[in-house]
Amino acid sequence: MGGPFADIDDTLFANKDALSEEYQPDTILERNDEIDQFRNALTDVLFGRNPKNVFLYGKAGVGKTAVTKYMLDALQDEVATREEADELYVHNHNCNGDSAFAAVRALVNQLYPDDDREFPKRGLGLSDAFAELYQEMDRIGGTHLIVLDEIDHLDDANDVLYELPRARANGHLDEARVGVIGISNNYSFRQRLSAKVKDSLMEHEISFSTYDATELCTILEDRATLALIDDAYEPAVIAKCAAHAAKDSGSARQAIDLLRAGAEVAEEGGDGTVTEAHIERGRDRAQRGRLRDKIEEQTMHGQLVLEAIARLEADGETPVRSKRAMDVYQTVATEYGEEPLTTLKSIQNHLSDLSMLGFLVKTERNDGRAGGIYFEYELSLEPDIVFDVRADAA
Ligand SMILES: Nc1ncnc2c1ncn2[C@@H]1O[C@H](COP(=O)(O)OP(=O)(O)O)[C@@H](O)[C@H]1O
Ligand SMILES: [Mg+2]
Structure with a gap:
């Protein structure tokens, strides 16, 4: 019987270092x-x-x-x-x-x-x-x-x-x-x-200007040839990474990171060829990782408010006003054995902060004379990500 690593004998990488942060390319392109x-x-x-x-x-x-x-x-x-x-x-x-x-x-x-x-x-x-x-x-x-x-x-x-x-x-x-x-x-x-x-x-x-998709393709093609074994990736993979990176940041670092993440997904799944689907999954995983870190950085009450909105979102109740958010927040806080904040103003402040950070979408409503101006909130990410992070923290 071998140990936990004994059955790993195949790799898509010829030289994985060529996709690492420290790697210094011999040739500079574009x-x-x-x-x-x-x-x-x-x-x-x-x-x-x-x-x-x-x-x-x-x-x-x-x-x-x-x-x-x-x-x-x-x-x-x-x-x-x-x-x-x-x-x-x-x-x-x-x-x-x-x-x-x-x-x-x-x-x-x-x-x-x-x-x-x-x-x-x-x-x-x-x-x-x-x-x-x-x-x-x-x-x-x-x-x-x-x-x-x-x-x-x-x-x-x-x-x-x-x-x-x-x-x-x-x-x-x-x-x-x-x-x-x-x-x-x-x-x-x-x-x-x-x-x-x-x-x-x-x-x-x-x-130094940002790279466009064509330039990123040239850089990636070169790097992929060094880093991956022959025929390890579908040609469309390069264009996919380049297109995402060109749209987001114009950064070669991001393009290279996407390729590495996709290749890792393929390798973990035991697949012999990196496909566009692997790239998408790798990208999704990296985005979730970043969101996760960002959620974990929030204060305890900030996270409880976020979880309240996530529950409302999962139940199809969003967008919601701050009063409703506060009710659910108080339930959530009590469940975790925390003393809830009691003023509507403090909850509204948390809702504003979470909107500014991009976790929530805040929309202004105007009901005219009857209701005046107020704000409604909904979650701008998958509720599951919030639940996952909260479950790990509990
Ligand atoms: N023109 C290029 N040709 C080859 N590789 C490049 C090129 N531009 C950037 N890279 C690679 O992209 C990554 C980020 O480049 P880097 O020089 O660290 O960016 P910056 O210093 O501008 O943040 C590195 O892995 C680098 O080797
Ligand atoms: Mg630098």
Whole structure:
């Protein structure tokens, strides 16, 4: 007798990693213009000149990180073959959730030759961290390109972006040259920067538009060939994932996620070919997962109000007014052994919040002189999803 895994001997995946978040593609497709602009911005490095600062922006999943990695790898290969070029050092940092100090400190730690050495977390300030960064860069010499990804998450980006690009002009660096590559998921981040910063960082801006269905097909086709075994999917599957992703977000990440989810559904069902139906089921499952998380994030009373509307919806009683919702909510709360909220206003507040979050649809009614203006509510998702989450929580 084998163990629980013994009978699994077949897989649709040839290289599942190629569908994972960390995978870096060897080839970048459908981004020739952006690659061209990037190339121009980085050319100075080949001749040992000061690098330009580059700013990339575009929505999530449109290839900013992948293209940057691809370009800097290629630049590093090229620099190695050129006499005129200085040594090139690329430092990557994701700014998600960072302060300026944490970001500069992380860069300093990357530059220290010895892995055990760390810049102190406490006691020193941003200017100390910068001084240390410059000292380390000068010690190493050469050209340093600093990639600050998701820089819109940095709460005090101005401080970093004002300092770094000017380090050499301001006499902080003698040996080393420095260039900053900033990447942002939203363009409005630009408006938060001071005019002085815009002047220097925005020397070279590259905008990444969302992908259309045709472009997503090209990217997916390539990825599917790598990731799945031969004949593992119906050709229509690619178009299906591309169409959904193009309509929702224009994100290659979403398109790739859809393909992976569909292939997982097929594999779990023991099916030898991924079909459009598998993609739909995978998508449905992912959507349910997201909804589930969102429901679980709500306060206890918020969830009880939501369950009340779900019960009314399942009984065909919706749309309902807040008074009726409150009656059912009180029953639900009592069933769970919770003390119900007692004012209609508090229930109306929960109903409004749930509508704003997209769980409910709120409709204004006007009964003229007789009833005046009031609101009615109905559920905008399947009641079963709410019941499932609530059953698990109980
Ligand atoms: N033009 C492209 N060619 C090949 N793969 C791409 C392309 N654009 C995006 N991808 C892939 O899509 C996913 C999301 O891209 P990523 O660079 O992380 O997006 P962003 O940084 O803009 O959020 C990654 O798996 C990436 O490899
Ligand atoms: Mg990215």
